[in-house]
Amino acid sequence: MSSDLIFTRDHEMVRKSIRDFVRKEINPNVDEWEEKGITPLKELFKKMGDLGFLGIRYDETYGGEGLDYWYELIFLEEIARIHCGGVPMAIAVQACMATPAIEQFGSVYLKEKYLKGALKGDLVAAIAITEPDAGSDVAALKSFAKKQGDHYILNGSKTYITNGTQADFLTLLARTSDEPGYQSFSLFVVPTDIKGFAVSKKLDKMGMRSSDTAELFFDNMKIPAENLIGVEGQGFIHQMMQFQHERFSILPLTYIGIEEMIKETVEYIKGRIVFGKPLISKQVLRHRIAQWLAENEAIKQLSYHICRMKMNGQDATKEISMGKLLSGNLVNKVADGCLQMHGGMGFMNEMRISRSFRDSKLTSIGGGASEVMCEIIAKTSGI
Numbered sequence: 323m324s325s326d327l328i329f330t331r332d333h334e335m336v337r338k339s340i341r342d343f344v345r346k347e348i349n350p351n352v353d354e355w356e357e358k359g360i361t362p363l364k365e366l367f368k369k370m371g372d373l374g375f376l377g378i379r380y381d382e383t384y385g386g387e388g389l390d391y392w393y394e395l396i397f398l399e400e401i402a403r404i405h406c407g408g409v410p411m412a413i414a415v416q417a418c419m420a421t422p423a424i425e426q427f428g429s430v431y432l433k434e435k436y437l438k439g440a441l442k443g444d445l446v447a448a449i450a451i452t453e454p455d456a457g458s459d460v461a462a463l464k465s466f467a468k469k470q471g472d473h474y475i476l477n478g479s480k481t482y483i484t485n486g487t488q489a490d491f492l493t494l495l496a497r498t499s500d501e502p503g504y505q506s507f508s509l510f511v512v513p514t515d516i517k518g519f520a521v522s523k524k525l526d527k528m529g530m531r532s533s534d535t536a537e538l539f540f541d542n543m544k545i546p547a548e549n550l551i552g553v554e555g556q557g558f559i560h561q562m563m564q565f566q567h568e569r570f571s572i573l574p575l576t577y578i579g580i581e582e583m584i585k586e587t588v589e590y591i592k593g594r595i596v597f598g599k600p601l602i603s604k605q606v607l608r609h610r611i612a613q614w615l616a617e618n619e620a621i622k623q624l625s626y627h628i629c630r631m632k633m634n635g636q637d638a639t640k641e642i643s644m645g646k647l648l649s650g651n652l653v654n655k656v657a658d659g660c661l662q663m664h665g666g667m668g669f670m671n672e673m674r675i676s677r678s679f680r681d682s683k684l685t686s687i688g689g690g691a692s693e694v695m696c697e698i699i700a701k702t703s704g705i
Contacts, residue, residue, distance in 0.1 A: 328392065328626065329392070329396070333392060333393065333396055336378075336389075336393055336396055336397070337396045337399075337400055339373070340375060340396070340397055340400035340401065341400045341403065343369075343370070343373065343375070344400060344401060344403055344404055347366075347369060348366070348404050348409060349404060349405050352404065352405045352406050352409065352532065353405075355406075355408075355409065355532040356406055356408070356531045356532045356677065358532075359524075359526075359531050359532070359534070360487070360488075360524075360532065360533075360534045361408065361409050361412055361532045361533065361534070363412060363416075363446045363485060363488045363534075364443075364446055364488065366409075366413075367413075367416060367443035367446060368442075368443040368444065369443070370413070370443055371385075371441060371442040371443020371444065372442075372443065374386075374387045375397065375417075376413075376416055376417045376440065376441050376442075376443055377417070377441030377442075378393050378394045378397050378417070379391060379393065379394045380421070380425055380437070380441055381425070383433075384425070384433045384434065384437045384438045384441060385437075385438045385441040385442045386441055390633060391629050391632045391633055392629060392633070394417075394418070394571075395574055395625070395626075395629050397417070398414065398418070398571055398573075398574035398575055399574045399578050401413050401414070401575070402574055402575045402576075402577075402578035402579050402582070403578060403582060405674060405677075406530075406531075406532050406677055406681060407529065407530050407533075407575075407579070407677075407678070407681030407682070407684070408529075408530040408531055408532035408533030408681065409532050409533065410575050411484060411530060411533050411575075411684075412484060412485055412532075412533045412534075414571050414572075414575065415447065415448060415449060415484045415485050416440060416446065416447050416485070418567060418568065418571040419449045419564070419567075419568045419571065420440070420447035420448055420449040420485075420492075420493045421437055421440050421441070421447060421493070422564050422567050423493055423509055423551055423552075423560050423561065423563075423564045424436060424437045424440075424493065424511065424551060425437055426560075426563070426564075427509070427551050427552035427556075427560050428511070428551050428552070429548065431548055432511055432548075432549065432551065436491055436511050439490070440491075445490040445491060446485055446488045446489050446490050447485065447489060447490070447491055447492075447493065448483050448484060448485040448486050448489035448491075448492050448493070449483075449484070449492070449493050449564075449568075450480040450483050450486075450492040450493065450494040450495070450512070450538060451463075451480070451494075451495050451561065452480060452481055452482045452483070453465060453478070453479060453480055453481060454479060454481050454537075460495070460558070460561065460562075461504065461558070463495060463496065463497060463507065464478055464497065465477065465478025465479065465480065465494075465495075465496040465497065465540065466478060466496060466497045466498070467496040467497070467498050467508060467510060467545060468498070469498065469547070469554075471547075472546065472547050473544045473545060473546060473547060474498070474510065474544075474545045474547060474549075474550070475542055475543070475544060475545075476494075476496060476510075476512065476518070476540045476542075476543040476544075476545050477540055477541060477542060477543075478496065478540050479522070479537065479538060479539050479540065480492075480494070480537070480538045480540075481525075481536075481537045481538070482525065482535055482537075482688075483535065483536050483537070483538055484533055484534075484535055485533070485534065486521060486524075486534060486535060486536025486537075486538055487521050487524050487534040487536045488534060489514055490513065490514060490515070491511055491512060491513045491514060492511070492512040492514065492538070493509065493510075493511060493512075493551070494509070494510050494511075494512045495507055495508075495509050495510075495557050495558070495561050496508060496510065496557075498554055498555065498557075499555065504558040504559065505555040505556070505558070506555065506558075507555070507557040507558040507561075508550060508551075508554045508555060508556070508557035509550070509551040509552060509556075509557035509560050509561055510545055510549050510550055510551060510557075511549045511551060512540075512543070512545055512549065513549075516543050516544065516545070517543070517544075518540060518541040518542050518543035518544070519538070519539075519540060519543055520538070520539045520540075520541070521536050521537070521538060521539075522536070522537040522538060522539045523536070523537050524536055525537060528680055528683065529677070529679075529680030529681040529682070529683060529684060530680075530681050530684055531677075531680075565689070565690065566638070566639055566642050568689050569642050569643070569645075569646045569689050569690060570625075570628060570632070570638070570642050570645075572646060572649070572685065572688075572689055573621065573624075573625040573628070573642075573645045573646070573649055574625060576621070576649040576650070576652075576653050576685055577618050577621050577622045577625065577649060579653060579678070579682070580614070580618045580649075580652060580653055580656050581618065582678075583656055583657060583660045583675065583678050584611060584614060584615065584618075584656065584660065586660070586674060586675060587611070587660040587663050587664065587675065588602065588611065590663070590664055590667075590675075591607060591663050594665075601663065607663060610659060614652070614655070614656050614659070617648075617652050618652060618656075620648075621645060621648050621649050621652065624641065624644065624645050624648070625645055627641065628641050628642055628645060639698065639702055640698070640699060640702035640703065643690075643695045643698040643699050643702070644695075644699055646689065646690065646692075646695050647692050647695040647696060647699065649685060650685040650686030650687075650692050650695075651686065651692065653682045653685050653686075654682055654683060654685070654686055656682075657675075657678050657679040657682040657683075658679065660675050660678070660679075661675050661676065661678075661679045
């Protein structure tokens with residue numbers, strides 16, 4: 323289906339405003355942020371919040387724009403044009419990963435204080451699930467929040483937390499019972515200004531250099547009971563639902579990222595003369611790129627199909643898992659192939675393809691590894 327049949331003039335106006343913001347306010351700063359290993363999120367998110375970019379799909383009551391999934395997909399497609407992976411990831415965490423559970427299951431109090439603050443860009447949000455001994459196996463979490471009167475006492479640690487050194491609050495999953503089973507977990511909004519919170523360290527990553535990633539520690543933190551999201555014991559279910567939208571949000575970031583890598587590489591090999599001819603004249607390279615373009619278009623159209631399913635209120639767990647699996651595999655293949663086509667220049671850190679190569683690896687790991695996606699696909703297909 324042609325995108326012209328999906329996107330209206332209103333859609334394209336939103337697209338243009340986001341694209342212009344990326345071009346003027348973000349891309350000129352990316353090299354500096356990559357070098358420093360951090361993006362000034364409070365400053366960036368405030369600018370984005372003032373323009374309504376952080377709450378595209380959220381209720382206007384809490385500072386959102388009240389639009390639909392197609393507008394959010396456009397938003398994700400356009401931030402994917404940022405010249406690195408770290409900044410789009412930080413933005414997606416704020417807009418699509420740390421806030422959906424609050425919007426869907428949170429109380430009016432949590433929405434007024436934290437959701438509105440995040441959508442306006444006044445508060446930096448992070449999603450805190452992964453622990454040192456529990457990555458894709460969420461049921462193995464050990465962080466514990468024990469109810470005591472009108473508070474929960476939180477102890478434990480989290481790791482690989484995007485936006486972790488700058489976050490004003492965390493959407494955090496912790497055990498609230500020693501009983502076996504999935505009803506032993508609860509989801510909380512955890513402010514980082516409460517005594518007992520510490521950033522253990524800022525992690526040094528291979529890629530996504532402009533995104534701060536942290537290991538966090540909780541020592542007898544007193545979390546107000548009113549910061550519980552939804553119902554105690556239902557946190558695992560709430561988080562599994564949130565994971566599906568998180569994985570969906572990765573898809574536009576990936577297929578546009580692939581388009582950008584291919585476009586940059588084609589321009590390079592048009593001008594690279596080898597044995598008297600431009601590299602683009604080599605049939606083997608043109609055919610390899612054609613194959614990538616075909617595979618990427620299939621992922622893009624699957625993403626559009628998922629968006630239609632979400633608009634219709636259908637369960638897209640299987641399709642999202644398929645998209646995550648395919649896009650993670652393809653982006654790694656394309657990043658490797660494009661770097662190879664750049665030859666020795668591709669190995670230089672000054673080249674954007676080198677950054678893309680480093681950043682792309684996370685796609686098949688973060689938000690559920692490819693192997694986990696295969697398990698979900700198998701189960702939802704009755705295998």
